[in-house]
Amino acid sequence: METTKFLLNEREMPTSWYNILPDLPEPLPPVLHPGTGQPVTPNDLAPLFPMGLIMQEFHPESYIEIPEEVQSVYHLWRPTPLYRALRLEKALGTPARIYYKNESVSPAGSHKPNTAVPQAYYNKKEGVKRLATETGAGQWGSALAMGCMFFGLECKVYMVKVSYNQKPYRRIMMETWGAKVVASPSTDTNAGRSVLAKDPDSPGSLGIAISEAVEDAGPREDTKYALGSVLNHVLLHQTIVGQEAMKQMEMAGYYPDIVVGCIGGGSNFAGLVMPFVKDKIKHGKKTRIIAVEPEACPSVTKGAYAFDFGDTVCTTPLIKMYTLGHGFIPPGIHAGGLRYHGMSPIVSHLARLNLIEAIAVHQNATFQAGVQFARTEGLVPAPETAHAIRVVIDEALLCKKTGAAKNILFNLSGHGHFDLGAYDEYLAGRLKDYEYPIELVKQALAELPKVA
Amino acid sequence: METTKFLLNEREMPTSWYNILPDLPEPLPPVLHPGTGQPVTPNDLAPLFPMGLIMQEFHPESYIEIPEEVQSVYHLWRPTPLYRALRLEKALGTPARIYYKNESVSPAGSHKPNTAVPQAYYNKKEGVKRLATETGAGQWGSALAMGCMFFGLECKVYMVKVSYNQKPYRRIMMETWGAKVVASPSTDTNAGRSVLAKDPDSPGSLGIAISEAVEDAGPREDTKYALGSVLNHVLLHQTIVGQEAMKQMEMAGYYPDIVVGCIGGGSNFAGLVMPFVKDKIKHGKKTRIIAVEPEACPSVTKGAYAFDFGDTVCTTPLIKMYTLGHGFIPPGIHAGGLRYHGMSPIVSHLARLNLIEAIAVHQNATFQAGVQFARTEGLVPAPETAHAIRVVIDEALLCKKTGAAKNILFNLSGHGHFDLGAYDEYLAGRLKDYEYPIELVKQALAELPKVA
Numbered sequence: 001m002e003t004t005k006f007l008l009n010e011r012e013m014p015t016s017w018y019n020i021l022p023d024l025p026e027p028l029p030p031v032l033h034p035g036t037g038q039p040v041t042p043n044d045l046a047p048l049f050p051m052g053l054i055m056q057e058f059h060p061e062s063y064i065e066i067p068e069e070v071q072s073v074y075h076l077w078r079p080t081p082l083y084r085a086l087r088l089e090k091a092l093g094t095p096a097r098i099y100y101k102n103e104s105v106s107p108a109g110s111h112k113p114n115t116a117v118p119q120a121y122y123n124k125k126e127g128v129k130r131l132a133t134e135t136g137a138g139q140w141g142s143a144l145a146m147g148c149m150f151f152g153l154e155c156k157v158y159m160v161k162v163s164y165n166q167k168p169y170r171r172i173m174m175e176t177w178g179a180k181v182v183a184s185p186s187t188d189t190n191a192g193r194s195v196l197a198k199d200p201d202s203p204g205s206l207g208i209a210i211s212e213a214v215e216d217a218g219p220r221e222d223t224k225y226a227l228g229s230v231l232n233h234v235l236l237h238q239t240i241v242g243q244e245a246m247k248q249m250e251m252a253g254y255y256p257d258i259v260v261g262c263i264g265g266g267s268n269f270a271g272l273v274m275p276f277v278k279d280k281i282k283h284g285k286k287t288r289i290i291a292v293e294p295e296a297c298p299s300v301t302k303g304a305y306a307f308d309f310g311d312t313v314c315t316t317p318l319i320k321m322y323t324l325g326h327g328f329i330p331p332g333i334h335a336g337g338l339r340y341h342g343m344s345p346i347v348s349h350l351a352r353l354n355l356i357e358a359i360a361v362h363q364n365a366t367f368q369a370g371v372q373f374a375r376t377e378g379l380v381p382a383p384e385t386a387h388a389i390r391v392v393i394d395e396a397l398l399c400k401k402t403g404a405a406k407n408i409l410f411n412l413s414g415h416g417h418f419d420l421g422a423y424d425e426y427l428a429g430r431l432k433d434y435e436y437p438i439e440l441v442k443q444a445l446a447e448l449p450k451v452a
Numbered sequence: 453m454e455t456t457k458f459l460l461n462e463r464e465m466p467t468s469w470y471n472i473l474p475d476l477p478e479p480l481p482p483v484l485h486p487g488t489g490q491p492v493t494p495n496d497l498a499p500l501f502p503m504g505l506i507m508q509e510f511h512p513e514s515y516i517e518i519p520e521e522v523q524s525v526y527h528l529w530r531p532t533p534l535y536r537a538l539r540l541e542k543a544l545g546t547p548a549r550i551y552y553k554n555e556s557v558s559p560a561g562s563h564k565p566n567t568a569v570p571q572a573y574y575n576k577k578e579g580v581k582r583l584a585t586e587t588g589a590g591q592w593g594s595a596l597a598m599g600c601m602f603f604g605l606e607c608k609v610y611m612v613k614v615s616y617n618q619k620p621y622r623r624i625m626m627e628t629w630g631a632k633v634v635a636s637p638s639t640d641t642n643a644g645r646s647v648l649a650k651d652p653d654s655p656g657s658l659g660i661a662i663s664e665a666v667e668d669a670g671p672r673e674d675t676k677y678a679l680g681s682v683l684n685h686v687l688l689h690q691t692i693v694g695q696e697a698m699k700q701m702e703m704a705g706y707y708p709d710i711v712v713g714c715i716g717g718g719s720n721f722a723g724l725v726m727p728f729v730k731d732k733i734k735h736g737k738k739t740r741i742i743a744v745e746p747e748a749c750p751s752v753t754k755g756a757y758a759f760d761f762g763d764t765v766c767t768t769p770l771i772k773m774y775t776l777g778h779g780f781i782p783p784g785i786h787a788g789g790l791r792y793h794g795m796s797p798i799v800s801h802l803a804r805l806n807l808i809e810a811i812a813v814h815q816n817a818t819f820q821a822g823v824q825f826a827r828t829e830g831l832v833p834a835p836e837t838a839h840a841i842r843v844v845i846d847e848a849l850l851c852k853k854t855g856a857a858k859n860i861l862f863n864l865s866g867h868g869h870f871d872l873g874a875y876d877e878y879l880a881g882r883l884k885d886y887e888y889p890i891e892l893v894k895q896a897l898a899e900l901p902k903v904a
Contacts, residue, residue: 001520004527007459068453075456076535076830083528087602105557107830109869149827150539169621172872175879176826374628375601378528378559417561417869420624427627 004086006248008079014247015071016063018239020274020346021232023062023281028232028349029320031057032307037451040317047218048225052122056233064236066118073117073150077106078240082248087376089396096399097254098392100412101245101272104379108173110414111268112143112228115237119226120147130154130223132216134184134209137163137336138170139382139414140228145179155179156223158186158212161204163336170418184209191215191313205329206339207312214315229265230310230319230344238271245409246275256287256409258395262387263291263300263358264337266344268413274346277355289356290395291347292387294366296434297330299323299343300351300358302441307451308342318449321348325444331434333363334422335383337414341444359391362433366390367426370416382414383422456538458700460531466699467523468515470691472726472798473684475514475733480684480801481772483509484759489903492769499670500677504574508685516688518570525569525602529558530692534700539828541848548851549706550844552864553697553724556831560625562866563720564595564680567689571678572599582606582675584668586636586661589615589788590622591834591866592680597631608675610636610644610664613656615788622870636661643667643765657781658791659764666767681717682762682771682796690723697861698727708739708861710847714839715743715752715810716789718796720865726798729807741808742847743799744839746818748886749782751775751795752803752810754893759903760794770901773800777896783886785815786874787835789866793896811843814885818842819878822868834866835874 021028030039042054056064066074085098103111123131131153135141141157148155157179164171164183171181184204185192191211195202202208217225227234249256259276261269269291279285293300300322308323310316323342324330330339343351350356370386372393373379381389388410399406416423425431473480482491494506508516518526537550555563575583583605587593593609600607609631616623616635623633636656637644643663647654654660669677679686701708711728713721721743731737745752752774760775762768775794776782782791795803802808822838824845825831833841840862851858868875877883 001462001524001527003462005462007461009459010453010455010457072453075453076539087528107826107832146830150830168876169869169872172876172879173832173869176823176832176872176875178827371628374559375630378598378602380559380625380628417621417625420621420628423628424620424624427624 002086004084006082006251008244008247010075012247013071013074013079014240014243016065017236018243018275018278019059019062019064019236020278022060023278024349025281025353028345032318032451034318034449048214050123050126050128050224052125053119053233056236057231067121070118070121074240079244080105082245084252085377088373091372091376092393092396092400094396094400095403095405096396097405097407098396099249099252099407099409101241101409102412103241103268104412104415108139108142108146109417110139110143110382111238111241111271112140113146114240114271115228115234115267116143116147117150118237120151120153123224124151124153128153128222128224130156131226132156132213132223133226134158134206134213136160136206136339138167138418139337141181142170142173143228144226145174145177148179149177156216157181158184158209160184160206160209161202167418184212186212188212189215205312210311211313211315229267232346234267235270235344235346238267239274241271241411242273242275245272249409254407257406258288258290258408260290260292260388260392260408260410262338262384262413263293263343263347264340264384266347268411270344270347272411273356277350280355290391291351291356291358292391293358293360294333294335294338294387295360295362295436296333297324297339298360298436299341300348301360302436304445304448305348305352306448308448310342318451319345321345322351324441325447327447328441328444331437333434334419335387337384338387361387361390364426364431364433367423367431369393371426380416381412382416383419385413454538456536458534458703460696460699462527464699465523465526465531466692466695468517469688470695470727470730471511471514471516471688472730474512475730476801477733477805480797483797484770484903486766486770486901500666502575502578502580502676504577505571505685508688509683519573522570522573526692531696532557534697536704537829540825543824543828544845544848544852546848546852547855547857548848549857549859550848551701551704551708551859551861553693553861554864555693555720556864556867560591560594560598561869562591562595562834563690563693563723564592565598566692566723567680567686567719568595568599569602570689572603572605575676576603576605580605580674580676582608583678584608584665584675585678586610586658586665588612588658588791590619590870591789593633594622594625595680596678597626597629600631601629607631608668609633610638610661612636612658612661613654619870636664638664640664641667657764662763663765663767681719684798686719687722687796687798690719691726693723693863694725694727697724701861706859709858710740710742710860712742712744712840712844712860712862714790714836714865715745715795715799716792716836718799720863722796722799724863725808729802732807742843743803743808743810744843745810745812746785746787746790746839747812747814747888748785749776749791750812750888751793752800753812754888756897756900757800757804758900760900762794770903771797773797774803776893777899779899780893780896783889785886786871787839789836790839813839813842816878816883816885819875819883821845823878832868833864834868835871837865
């Protein structure tokens with residue numbers, strides 16, 4: 001029987017995160033203060049984040065040691081297994097070899113704890129007692145609730161009201177780990193109260209929830225804010241995924257020709273691919289590295305590369321990124337983790353430098369791929385992950401035509417246990433594909449902030 | 453850092469199942485034909501099961517080779533990891549070492565696929581096209597839906613109506629793998645129609661669902677029936693768990709002093725413990741082996757050891773087992789997998805021979821243990837599994853008093869991702885403890901079948 005599972009033991013887990021910043025062929029554009037238009041300083045960020053994380057945003061060295069306390073928590077599910085999807089290959093009749101890194105094995109069900117745990121750790125270390133955050137579908141909120149639990153921090157999650165009502169299991173999971181969860185807009189903040197005053201039935205949005213969490217954290221000495229994607233330090237923490245995968249591909253005996261991940265804010269994708277991007281920069285590797293986004297929210301394939309706000313209500317610094325405009329509200333696709341108007345600065349920069357490419361796919365095609373994966377490999381993937389699988393299958397089918405036995409690696413970023421409602425709609429033929437809403441994007445892009 | 457994770461690679465996965473029958477110090481009482489009162493023959497069982505499985509019920513040898521096709525599917529999640537629960541130990545302040553075998557990593561989320569996959573395989577091998585089964589909370593139905601998918605069999609699941617309505621995600625998971633799921637009582641069978649004729653709003657029961665599945669399979673040439681616990685061949689397939697755990701405990705450097713599992717029909721418990729029971733029988737080991745059952749459905753601690761029907765409507769052969777009476781309907785505790793009036797013949801026999809012991813625990817105490825586990829080790833366990841964890845914690849706290857550094861091993865039989873509604877009730881203080889319903893049991897035991 002062929003080997004299909006490549007395992008590392010605890011001692012083989014990487015003990016440093018890989019920081020791509022010093023290896024970039026051109027430096028990353030700075031983040032700007034929205035008032036002054038000048039690059040933000042560490043002190044500008046201090047009300048929201050602990051200095052340990054802020055300094056990682058600007059870190060000059062290629063590797064940052066993972067604190068022992070964080071490694072010890074990682075060991076609860078890391079190193080994660082790398083699988084060869086032999087049954088999927090056979091079903092496709094492809095000569096390609098398909099490998100996936102299984103990040104769904106964390107207790108929260110996705111890659112998100114890789115950053116939630118160190119974020120909780122660095123906050124704890126600097127005396128913070130409490131973290132506030134927002135969550136949409138709940139993957140990030142769950143991960144942070146768990147991270148805070150390990151380090152004895154309180155955790156307050158502002159959960160977009162429509163998800164709070166539709167996904168009670170995610171809420172209960174956070175509460176089981178001890179977090180306090182409220183539906184956003186809530187009456188706990190000025191931002192929430194002002195929205196409710198205008199519209200008591202507001203379904204909420206990620207933009208509103210961010211405003212609530214930031215307002216919660218800003219003035220309180222004991223509380224900081226935590227973000228689950230986009231920022232450099234978040235992507236940094238995810239590089240444990242790619243470093244493990246590289247070792248495991250060595251065990252498998254192949255270097256990937258194609259590496260694939262889905263992108264919302266960009267962290268699971270960047271975490272897997274950055275060590276392979278390094279090989280392109282440093283060793284001239286020709287790997288194709290593909291980011292997959294929803295056709296309904298195609299920031300990299302159709303957005304502008306510009307300075308924009310990270311949130312809807314214009315409270316964050318200005319970030320140079322691919323964006324559909326901070327005012328753009330993506331259509332209600334089920335891959336809630338990919339409904340973000342922008343893209344992390346690092347992923348945007350890598351796309352700009354042609355070190356990675358992006359592809360947009362439709363919702364029904366992604367669920368078709370997700371079901372095909374479940375019916376061959378067993379595991380039911382998250383709708384976000386199914387975006388990556390769609391492109392993996394397409395590339396494998398291309399190999400069938402050309403006869404090329406390419407090695408394809410992708411990040412199985414999460415399971416779909418809490419997304420089965422979406423599978424139900426797909427199986428019943430009720431799922432809608434959304435065309436790229438070009439007029440709404442035009443309007444949103446017209447309102448990009450002016451930067452000198 | 454101390455090692456907390458003990459992994460086997462694919463080549464180290466056991467390639468045989470362990471069959472305890474020839475090693476028992478006294479032979480297992482035969483299963484009786486309800487009409488004749490004589491031991492059933494393989495032919496009596498042929499309408500419901502393929503001969504490959506039937507012969508495993510009576511197998512005379514200690515080991516049965518696992519077919520390569522089954523091993524290949526097992527590799528999708530097996531060997532499963534064994535963990536040391538160091539964070540739980542610290543939280544308890546116990547000198548005990550606590551280890552758990554994590555069966556929640558299968559795509560269906562529990563140990564059930566260990567038998568669903570070979571059951572589908574042996575049926576396929578004998579030309580069966582379609583399997584019918586019942587499911588309560590959905591763990592077994594999910595596992596069989598997945599097992600059938602791997603071997604191209606159709607799968608029809610009669611899901612108890614109250615669960616069908618309360619747990620749509622389990623239903624969708626089965627459908628995602630291609631199974632057909634109906635709420636039981638259904639209009640698809642005489643049994644279902646007759647129940648609906650009397651009570652159109654019947655919430656259903658496992659007993660009714662079994663009758664529907666058996667009726668579905670019985671007369672059809674192309675269809676057989678599949679059961680997720682109780683029978684010898686089901687327990688046999690689960691011994692892969694205990695054999696792996698034994699190797700992993702060797703890696704950890706300790707032989708367990710106490711081995712714990714929860715019991716409903718008995719399969720996850722038996723699968724873990726039977727190799728350790730063998731060591732007691734053959735090598736005089738003094739291991740304490742503890743089966744944990746709900747106080748609301750305490751078949752081994754409070755039931756009679758007698759011949760009884762396996763189902764509520766008296767269609768199965770008569771099984772010598774600990775039973776609360778086939779007419780006993782257990783109170784509505786959330787650990788649906790433990791709501792069974794009887795106990796597998798092998799587990800009953802082992803208890804009778806004092807090779808294992810049983811303990812009954814209350815619902816709130818089990819959820820308290822489940823939450824403590826989630827808040828230390830991260831993973832949210834299934835309510836069934838939380839029964840085992842309750843006793844593990846109690847034993848570890850006893851070690852704290854006595855100072856004994858005992859080694860405790862338990863089976864983490866499943867995750868609680870689809871049981872979070874029960875956690876919600878527990879956290880809100882709404883969960884009820886059910887006293888042992890002694891009068892109902894007395895009535896049910898008065899109706900045990902008479903055997904000469």
